[in-house]
Amino acid sequence: MSRFYKIFLYDFKMTLRQREALFWMFLFPILLMVILGLIFGNSNRMKLSVGIVDQDESVVSEAIVNAFNGMDGLVITTGSEEAERSALKDGERNAVLIIPKGFGQNILGGTTQSITMVLNNTNVNTAQITSNTMRGIVQQMGQMISGAPEPVQLNEEVAQDVKDFKYIDFIVPGIIAMVVMFGGLAGYSLEIATYREKGILRRIRVSPLSLTSFLAGGIATVLIFTLIQTGILLTIGVLAFKMKIAGNLLYIGFLVIFGALSFLALGFLISSLTKNSRSAGAASQAIAMPMMFLAGVFFPLEIMPGALKVIARCLPLYYLGDALRQVMINSASLVSVWLDILVLAGMGLVAFAAAVRFFRWE
Amino acid sequence: MPAIRIRDLHKSYGQIKAVDGISLTVEEREIFGILGPNGAGKTTTLEIIETLRAPDSGTIDVLGLDVLKDAQAIKELIGVQLQTTVFFDQLNVFETIDLFSSFYPKTLPINDLIALADLGDKSHSRVNELSGGQHKRLSIALALVNDPRIIFLDEPTTGLDPQARRRIWEIVENLRDQGKTLVITTHYIEEAEHLCDRVAVMDQGKIVAQGTPDQLINEHVADSIISLRIDPPLHADALRAIKGVIDARVSEGQYEVTTKTPQETLVELMSLARERGFEASDINMKRATLEDVFLKLTGKRIQS
Numbered sequence: 193m194s195r196f197y198k199i200f201l202y203d204f205k206m207t208l209r210q211r212e213a214l215f216w217m218f219l220f221p222i223l224l225m226v227i228l229g230l231i232f233g234n235s236n237r238m239k240l241s242v243g244i245v246d247q248d249e250s251v252v253s254e255a256i257v258n259a260f261n262g263m264d265g266l267v268i269t270t271g272s273e274e275a276e277r278s279a280l281k282d283g284e285r286n287a288v289l290i291i292p293k294g295f296g297q298n299i300l301g302g303t304t305q306s307i308t309m310v311l312n313n314t315n316v317n318t319a320q321i322t323s324n325t326m327r328g329i330v331q332q333m334g335q336m337i338s339g340a341p342e343p344v345q346l347n348e349e350v351a352q353d354v355k356d357f358k359y360i361d362f363i364v365p366g367i368i369a370m371v372v373m374f375g376g377l378a379g380y381s382l383e384i385a386t387y388r389e390k391g392i393l394r395r396i397r398v399s400p401l402s403l404t405s406f407l408a409g410g411i412a413t414v415l416i417f418t419l420i421q422t423g424i425l426l427t428i429g430v431l432a433f434k435m436k437i438a439g440n441l442l443y444i445g446f447l448v449i450f451g452a453l454s455f456l457a458l459g460f461l462i463s464s465l466t467k468n469s470r471s472a473g474a475a476s477q478a479i480a481m482p483m484m485f486l487a488g489v490f491f492p493l494e495i496m497p498g499a500l501k502v503i504a505r506c507l508p509l510y511y512l513g514d515a516l517r518q519v520m521i522n523s524a525s526l527v528s529v530w531l532d533i534l535v536l537a538g539m540g541l542v543a544f545a546a547a548v549r550f551f552r553w554e
Numbered sequence: 555m556p557a558i559r560i561r562d563l564h565k566s567y568g569q570i571k572a573v574d575g576i577s578l579t580v581e582e583r584e585i586f587g588i589l590g591p592n593g594a595g596k597t598t599t600l601e602i603i604e605t606l607r608a609p610d611s612g613t614i615d616v617l618g619l620d621v622l623k624d625a626q627a628i629k630e631l632i633g634v635q636l637q638t639t640v641f642f643d644q645l646n647v648f649e650t651i652d653l654f655s656s657f658y659p660k661t662l663p664i665n666d667l668i669a670l671a672d673l674g675d676k677s678h679s680r681v682n683e684l685s686g687g688q689h690k691r692l693s694i695a696l697a698l699v700n701d702p703r704i705i706f707l708d709e710p711t712t713g714l715d716p717q718a719r720r721r722i723w724e725i726v727e728n729l730r731d732q733g734k735t736l737v738i739t740t741h742y743i744e745e746a747e748h749l750c751d752r753v754a755v756m757d758q759g760k761i762v763a764q765g766t767p768d769q770l771i772n773e774h775v776a777d778s779i780i781s782l783r784i785d786p787p788l789h790a791d792a793l794r795a796i797k798g799v800i801d802a803r804v805s806e807g808q809y810e811v812t813t814k815t816p817q818e819t820l821v822e823l824m825s826l827a828r829e830r831g832f833e834a835s836d837i838n839m840k841r842a843t844l845e846d847v848f849l850k851l852t853g854k855r856i857q858s
Contacts, residue, residue: 400629
């Protein structure tokens with residue numbers, strides 16, 4: 193145990209003495225969070241997210257959905273009433289429009305029809321803008337279809353118990369997921385590749401110490417640093433941006449450690465498959481950088497084009513970000529994010545097995 | 555019991571026979587040198603004894619333990635300096651030794667190790683600030699942390715200036731005097747002759763000669779070379795006629811006489827000078843070196 197402690201202690205010390213690494217570990221994610229938080233913090237400048245529930249399924253209602261889809265400044269999702277209302281409660285919609293059955297037929301027959309608009313009222317300004325925008329659009333469409341002055345009435349309903357969801361609440365779990373990924377994947381692969389290149393792994397091999405014991409010290413360092421980074425990001429989020437953490441802190445800690453182990457395994461694999469520290473660094477950056485941008489860390493998946501959504505769902509980082517978000521924003525339990533945990537565990541185990549299989553001492 | 559006993563060791567990498575059937579015995583408390591040019595198989599041999607590589611065939615005992623079966627036990631009894639290890643840039647000398655000490659169950663005090671490796675003034679210097687010689691000395695200190703019985707040094711002075719080399723020689727001799735067994739590889743003739751009690755001369759995976767440096771020289775190149783200047787000049791044939799002389803050459807007034815009986819030849823030379831009335835000056839006796847042994851046995855030079 194004292195042996196493990198000493199190896200951990202020196203590994204920790206070495207990490208602290210690497211200024212460049214410290215910048216990427218601490219300053220970079222904080223800067224990113226502050227910049228994104230300041231730009232999008234009040235979320236007014238973000239596109240309005242509107243869900244449409246088409247119960248009518250007529251030519252007319254379809255035309256309305258298409259018209260909404262073609263509009264700038266709006267992000268449209270369609271789904272069942274239940275799904276859209278629940279998304280609204282989670283704070284993921286500004287409004288949900290419900291087009292009732294028989295709407296198309298009646299309006300063509302000249303009868304006045306009503307559409308229900310469920311409004312997210314957590315931010316009064318945004319709600320006002322949303323309401324006005326929706327009214328304007330619906331009015332215009334009704335006139336175009338029937339020619340009558342006010343053929344469509346908008347029944348406004350204010351949703352109850354909506355989570356006060358701000359961009360900062362969204363971005364912090366994303367940045368934590370990113371930090372976890374970089375620590376395990378980029379940091380650790382480079383560390384092992386460097387030790388191999390310098391001949392340190394071989395030197396350890398001629399000592400009675402097992403490689404596992406040596407690597408355990410490095411892994412513990414990564415885990416501790418990741419937890420410290422998480423703590424700092426959460427603190428800044430709460431203090432500077434009034435972010436609310438709805439979920440259990442222990443769950444967050446568990447997901448951070450679990451995700452870090454999974455990405456450590458991936459980093460270990462990269463170090464096993466690359467020739468030297470330069471190629472390990474390049475390979476891990478080539479994997480981490482696109483993943484950071486494509487996995488929905490900075491922006492909700494809903495506002496991304498369809499192809500990118502598919503890509504995001506193929507990336508392990510997406511699942512870590514999703515799990516952290518579910519826990520932090522929706523106070524989900526670990527059981528309810530079982531799919532995310534399963535994906536991360538699967539990736540970790542496969543990567544670890546392959547890393548051991550292809551491991552080289554020199 | 556010998557410190558190391560190797561019988562008929564073979565190791566190939568693909569078509570290349572890195573070690574091609576060598577046998578040798580290292581006694582306890584001696585400095586044993588493996589001398590040979592780059593690529594002779596010295597490092598591979600050393601790494602097999604150190605448990606870093608598995609042999610293709612052959613038996614290797616270290617302190618009575620089998621390298622294949624008892625690798626873990628052997629690791630606790632040996633200390634290893636690998637040829638090219640670079641240590642942690644972010645740690646200083648003291649911390650590096652402390653860290654490596656944690657790899658072993660039984661260790662020497664860190665300050666003793668720093669003193670043994672002559673690094674007293676450098677214990678708080680970062681590893682990346684050390685000179686080449688200091689870095690080599692640190693790696694020797696790290697080879698000593700577990701107070702090993704056998705110490706392996708792979709080219710401990712390669713790339714160092716003569717002064718730094720001498721400091722390392724002193725450390726190595728000091729260790730032998732403390733009762734350690736040392737095995738070193740080198741391609742420096744002076745190092746093998748000055749430092750090693752016994753030497754195995756290796757070429758192309760084979761040991762071409764084995765013994766003390768003196769034995770090897772006497773056995774393989776028994777001749778001595780007398781060099782001198784002669785004024786007025788003399789035809790070399792006159793020197794070849796002297797009893798015991800094998801060959802005589804002249805180039806730019808410098809004469810070299812190769813002889814099996816240097817003492818008699820010298821006396822004969824002097825009387826010849828008196829007879830013929832020439833003056834002999836700058837007389838030097840050159841002893842053959844291990845380089846001459848290697849040249850004789852392989853037709854090549856160690857350092858090209």
